[in-house]
Amino acid sequence: MKKILLPIVIAALLVVVTWFAIGEMSPAQERWYSMEQVSQGKEIYSQYCRDCHGESAGGMFTWQTADAEGHYPPPPLDGSGHTWHHSLSLLRKMVREGGAPLGGTMPPFEGKLTAEEIDAAIAWLQSLWPVEIYTSWRDQEQEIGY
Ligand code: HEC
Numbered sequence: 001m002k003k004i005l006l007p008i009v010i011a012a013l014l015v016v017v018t019w020f021a022i023g024e025m026s027p028a029q030e031r032w033y034s035m036e037q038v039s040q041g042k043e044i045y046s047q048y049c050r051d052c053h054g055e056s057a058g059g060m061f062t063w064q065t066a067d068a069e070g071h072y073p074p075p076p077l078d079g080s081g082h083t084w085h086h087s088l089s090l091l092r093k094m095v096r097e098g099g100a101p102l103g104g105t106m107p108p109f110e111g112k113l114t115a116e117e118i119d120a121a122i123a124w125l126q127s128l129w130p131v132e133i134y135t136s137w138r139d140q141e142q143e144i145g146y
Pocket of ligand 1: 050052053071075076077081082083086098099100103105109
């Protein structure tokens with residue numbers, strides 16, 4: 001009897017543990033982008049964005065301090081700043097149009113990068129965000145209805 005019971009108990013435990021692991025992981029792992037976009041985005045980022053936003057998108061540590069003209073240095077895009085407060089459509093718009101519409105200095109990428117390339121760059125940036133940050137961003141997206 002014991003010999004039969006043990007494998008059943010182990011199997012049942014495995015089912016429970018897997019169920020919890022999937023329950024914990026899957027909502028946070030759900031992304032709007034693919035891994036192909038992330039690797040394409042990494043290339044695009046290092047070619048077009050890295051010089052300003054830094055090797056790992058950490059931005060400049062003085063990013064919250066405006067210069068004499070009131071311009072701010074490149075902020076971090078890796079989830080440590082406030083980038084995650086912006087919707088996907090606003091992030092796309094910022095990269096397309098640059099900082100000028102908001103009085104900033106970031107150059108526009110419209111004409112230099114396609115919409116797909118911009119999405120890939122954003123995908124790579126979001127892949128750097130801690131899971132809690134990405135989850136908050138996604139919940140906020142769903143609330144706004146984008
Ligand atoms: C010449 C420097 C420069 C380059 C190159 C650059 N940026 Fe920026 N970026 C900035 C600055 C400065 C800001 C802050 C707003 C402003 O002044 O325009 C900014 C802001 C942003 C923001 C808004 C962040 C936030 O938290 O509000 C995003 C997103 C962004 N950049 C993405 C990119 C991407 C993606 C690329 C490459 C395709 C890129 N940037 C290339 C300088 C740059």
